[in-house]
Amino acid sequence: MTDAQQFEAFLHNYQNMVFSTAMRLTANQSEAEDITQEVFLRAYERFADLQNSPTVGGWLKTVATNLSLNHLSRYRSRWTFFSEILRGTDDDENEVVEFPETEDSQEAFAAADRRDLVEQALQGLSASQRVPLVLHHFEGLRYEEIAEKLGVSLGKVKTDIFRGREALRRKLHLNLKEEGLV
Amino acid sequence: MNPQHEKQLEASVRRELDSLSELPAPPALANRIMRVIKQRAAAPWYRRAWPTWPLALRTTSLVVLLGAFGGLCFGAWELNQVGTGQSLFGGWFADACALWRTLGVLVNVVSTFISRLGTGVIATGFALMFATCVACIGLGSVCVRMAMRPAMNRIES
Numbered sequence: 001m002t003d004a005q006q007f008e009a010f011l012h013n014y015q016n017m018v019f020s021t022a023m024r025l026t027a028n029q030s031e032a033e034d035i036t037q038e039v040f041l042r043a044y045e046r047f048a049d050l051q052n053s054p055t056v057g058g059w060l061k062t063v064a065t066n067l068s069l070n071h072l073s074r075y076r077s078r079w080t081f082f083s084e085i086l087r088g089t090d091d092d093e094n095e096v097v098e099f100p101e102t103e104d105s106q107e108a109f110a111a112a113d114r115r116d117l118v119e120q121a122l123q124g125l126s127a128s129q130r131v132p133l134v135l136h137h138f139e140g141l142r143y144e145e146i147a148e149k150l151g152v153s154l155g156k157v158k159t160d161i162f163r164g165r166e167a168l169r170r171k172l173h174l175n176l177k178e179e180g181l182v
Numbered sequence: 183m184n185p186q187h188e189k190q191l192e193a194s195v196r197r198e199l200d201s202l203s204e205l206p207a208p209p210a211l212a213n214r215i216m217r218v219i220k221q222r223a224a225a226p227w228y229r230r231a232w233p234t235w236p237l238a239l240r241t242t243s244l245v246v247l248l249g250a251f252g253g254l255c256f257g258a259w260e261l262n263q264v265g266t267g268q269s270l271f272g273g274w275f276a277d278a279c280a281l282w283r284t285l286g287v288l289v290n291v292v293s294t295f296i297s298r299l300g301t302g303v304i305a306t307g308f309a310l311m312f313a314t315c316v317a318c319i320g321l322g323s324v325c326v327r328m329a330m331r332p333a334m335n336r337i338e339s
Contacts, residue, residue, distance in 0.1 A: 019205060023205050037218065169195065174195070
């Protein structure tokens with residue numbers, strides 16, 4: 001197996017993980033693709049070291065996360081202003097994901113459909129709520145680490161995550177009492 | 183925020199998010215990445231970044247650059263020792279030599295002026311220069327922070 005073939009196999013093994021990280025942070029497919037490409041170009045430069053490293057997954061995730069956050073802080077401000085004017089409301093927080101009309105609501109959905117809806121709801125959150133939520137739930141970062149990474153206060157991270165969860169609950173019609181959590 | 187409600191909410195949302203699997207990358211993405219890698223690999227060495235040059239070329243370029251820098255320093259030192267470039271190069275570089283002489287005179291004037299100043303004045307001058315540099319760095323940092331603030335606020339708010 002040549003180096004190129006080995007790298008191609010490596011790329012196929014990890015591309016979904018890297019793409020998911022970038023996609024959930026940026027909520028934009030073309031940006032996520034660009035970030036994934038950049039992550040693997042960097043990985044190629046040090047493939048000899050990474051190839052047999054047990055921490056390669058963590059390395060790829062960290063690079064993808066950092067590139068996504070850099071991308072968000074660098075480029076979003078250029079167009080968010082206009083998109084917010086056009087949108088008019090605060091980031092579609094109250095928008096509810098459209099569930100198909102069925103009689104026995106949650107049971108009727110196949111698991112894959114449900115996942116699609118959750119994914120859609122997550123990507124519909126504003127960046128300020130989605131980014132800390134994704135960093136906490138998917139990347140396993142603590143609130144303090146998120147605050148440090150984003151350069152914001154700990155209180156703000158807690159508030160944003162709480163609001164993000166509330167927005168998801170509304171979008172997904174999650175009923176805490178019915179789910180036996182009370 | 184009600185702590186009980188918060189815990190329920192966190193558990194509920196966590197369950198939903200835990201159910202998510204990895205998103206599939208677009209099928210064409212792997213091919214696109216491999217194409218870019220092949221293009222980069224096919225580029226000649228002088229078009230690539232210096233750290234990716236072959237070791238022999240990196241070593242050679244480093245030696246050449248160090249040699250050129252050393253040669254320049256040595257040449258400048260030698261010219262200074264000779265005092266006048268005119269005796270070395272005759273009339274070929276008359277203009278450059280005149281400029282060199284003028285610079286030499288200026289340096290002499292400045293050094294004479296400084297040597298006549300008291301130690302206190304020189305120390306004060308250095309302190310002022312240092313304070314000016316610190317002020318410039320501080321102002322620059324403030325400007326950069328103010329310029330970057332809107333971008334960070336996008337994530338913050």
